[in-house]
Amino acid sequence: MAKIVVLGAGISGHTAASYLRRKLSKKHEVLVVSPNSNYQWIPSNIWVGIGRMTRKDTVFPLTPLYKRKGIGFKQAKVVTFHPEGDAEESMPFVKVEYTSADKKGQQEKVTYDYLVNATGPKLAFDMTEGLVPGTNKAYSVCTYDHAEHAWEGLRALIDKLKTSGERAKILIGTGHAKATCQGAAFEYILNVEKELVRFGVRDRVDMTWISNEYALGDFGIDGMLLSYGKDVMKSSDMLEMVFRDRGIRWITGAGVTKVEDGKAHYENLDGEYKTEEFDFAMLIPAFSGHGFKAYDKAGGDITDKLFKGFMIVDADYTPRPYEEWTVQDWPETYQNPSYPNIFAPGIAFAPPHTISKPRKSKNGTDIFPAPPRTGMPSGITAKLVADNIIESVNNGKITLPHKGSMGNMGAACIASAGYGATQGMGISITTFPIVPDYKKYGETGGRDVHKTFGDIGLAGHWVKLTLHYAFIYKAKMRPFWWLIPE
Amino acid sequence: MTQKITKSQKARMQNPIIQFFKYLWLNIKIIRIVALGHGGTRKG
Known part of the structure; x- marks a missing residue:
């Protein structure tokens, strides 16, 4: 009998657990093991943030599902990793x-034969x-x-504008020099624009x-x-074509280095320090690792064997200049090289480097996006990790x-650009x-231009809506859920 | 010079009949690109 422990119940962790x-x-x-009792379909949060969906449309409780399907569940967060066990426990744990409210703060050793670390990112708001x-x-x-609060803030601004006749400024994008997930911010600004109309x-x-x-478009x-x-x-x-069409600067x-009441201070690549004022802003924070610690059997610190911010996997981490980066640097199995029974799919793995070209400002500040793995x-990396563990x-x-x-993997970014069955819009890439x-x-x-394409239109919105319902159906493990691809 | 979205393009983008067929085409194309095939990049 084998025991497989999955840390995290987001897209990656839940996918791995479902297939296992x-x-x-x-x-x-x-x-x-997940600190959150709910599964949430994060891509639809942008619609919660414009009031077109509510929390209940995007989340469901995990405990009843896991009980029904025979998956164990502990509402808990991982504190430390012990891949060799310790003096009292011979198994890795x-x-x-x-x-959870009933056991809050209690600690426990959870042993495993195989470990899937799908803890995702820490939303590092504190870095700005x-x-x-x-x-x-x-x-x-x-x-x-966060999305519900965003809608409350946006709704208050809209109400104010409707009654006062004043003008307002909205700022949306990334809130840190090395943030990622530009796609979510891109969707949100277009949806907000459409709602204002x-x-x-x-x-x-x-x-x-x-x-x-x-x-x-980077x-x-x-x-x-x-x-x-x-x-x-x-x-x-x-x-640029879309932003010009929508009148977005x-x-x-x-x-972005600092946010004050209605002000975002930022440094640009020319080394200039500037400020942008706003009445409402949505800024994506930096993502970071969780700062986990790992220990060997004797209690020695072996964090650097497991983590490099995120978890170390079968990537080539040799530092090289951008011109020498290759696709072979990127991991294939998401297996930790020191402890082969540990895997880290999704956002939890440490990328070998960024994908975008690293750039520094004239003051030497790194300003470029971190690589997205969302x-x-x-889902794809979680499924292949599950398949390898099953084998x-x-x-x-x-x-x-x-x-x-x-x-050697394709991805689709179906960016909602406005909600509505007949008035909606989507940008499919x-x-x-x-x-x-x-x-x-x-x-x-x-890139293969036959497989790399863009399309703008109402159909993109329908596709995005279809994905919302299909992936929640899949996550709920309803009949034939596995036929829906990642 | 950046392209502009013309009025006729906008009309096509919002035309439900055209977009219905595009919806079918997009789903097939996305599944073919994303779901059908991924693998390693290293030899051996």
């Missing part, structure tokens, strides 16, 4: 601390002074709580996009050359036939591969 339970016989134990969701007129849509106040709002990207993956209708265009041109190459890559359990030894490098392969696709910016 489905394919492993019941004599093997699958246990999920993680020390967890309960977050004054960036606290719901204060200083600045908000976030990273969680359903719906409420009849758009003409009194100046909207500004602020981002650490060198150019629009998205943390170095931008892309894509097919758009019969043309081939840069993603920067496509986004943009500031790129900007690292959404589809999280290993069934074979009685670690075998890794399933591989999936982000340098696919990219293959996610990490550009400049050797294989040297003529087309590292």
Whole structure:
């Protein structure tokens, strides 16, 4: 009998647990440890942030589902890693601390044969002074709580504009020089713009996009050359076209350093220190690792064998200049090299480097996006990790036939650009591969332009809505859920 | 010079009949790109 412990119940952790339970016989134990009692479909938070969906549309409780499916669940957060056990426990274990009301603060050793670390990122608001969701007129849509607060803030501004006749400024984008997840901010600004039109106040709002990207449409993956209708265009041109059409001003190459009441201070790549005022802002924070510690059997600190901010996996972490980066640097199995029974899919793995070209301001400040691993890559890497563990359990030894490098994996970003069955809008972008392969696709910016395309229209909104319902159906493990791909 | 979204393009983007067929095409295309095939990049 094998015991597989999954840390985290987000897209990655829940996907891994679902496949492990489905394919492993019941004599093997699958246990999920997550500090949150709910599953949340994060991509729809942007609709919560404009009041078109509520929290109940995007979350559901995990305990009844896991009980029904035979998956163990502890509402707890991991505190420390002990991959060799300790003086009293011969099995490897993680020390967890309960977050549920009935056992809050209690600690426990959770042993495992295989460990899936799908703890995702820490939302590092503290890395930007004054960036606290719901204060200083600045908000976030990273969680359903944040998104609800964002809608309250936006709704209050809309109400004020409807009654006062004043003008207002809205600022949306990234809140740190090395933030990622530009796609979520991009969706949010377009949805907010559309809602302002719906409420009849758009003409009194100046909207500004602020981002650490060198150019629009970088998205943390170095931008892309894509097919758009019969043309081939840069993603920067496509986004510029959309922003111009919507009357949205943009500031790129900007690292927000400090947020005060209605003010965002930032440094740009020219080394200038500037301030942007706002009446409502939504700024995505930096993502960081959780700062976990790891110990060997004797209690010695071995954190550097497991973590490099995020978890160390089978990537090539040798420092090299941007020009020498290759797709082979990126991990294929998400297995920790020191402890082969530990895996880290999704956002939890430490990337070998960024995907976008690193840039410094004239003052030496790093201003460029961190690499995204959210959404589809999280699901795909979690499934392949689960498949490898299943093979290993069934074979009685670690075998890794399933591989999936982000340098040989496609992704779709279906960006909502406005809500509504007939008035909605979506910007659909696919990219293959996610990490550009400049050797294989040297003529087309590292991507296969037949598989890298963009499209704008109502259909994109319908696709995004379909994905919302399909992925929640899948997450609830309803009949034939596994037929829905990651 | 950046392209502009013309009025006729906008009309097509919001036309439910055109967009219905585009919806089918997008789903098939996305599934083919994202779901069908990923793998390693290293030899051996």
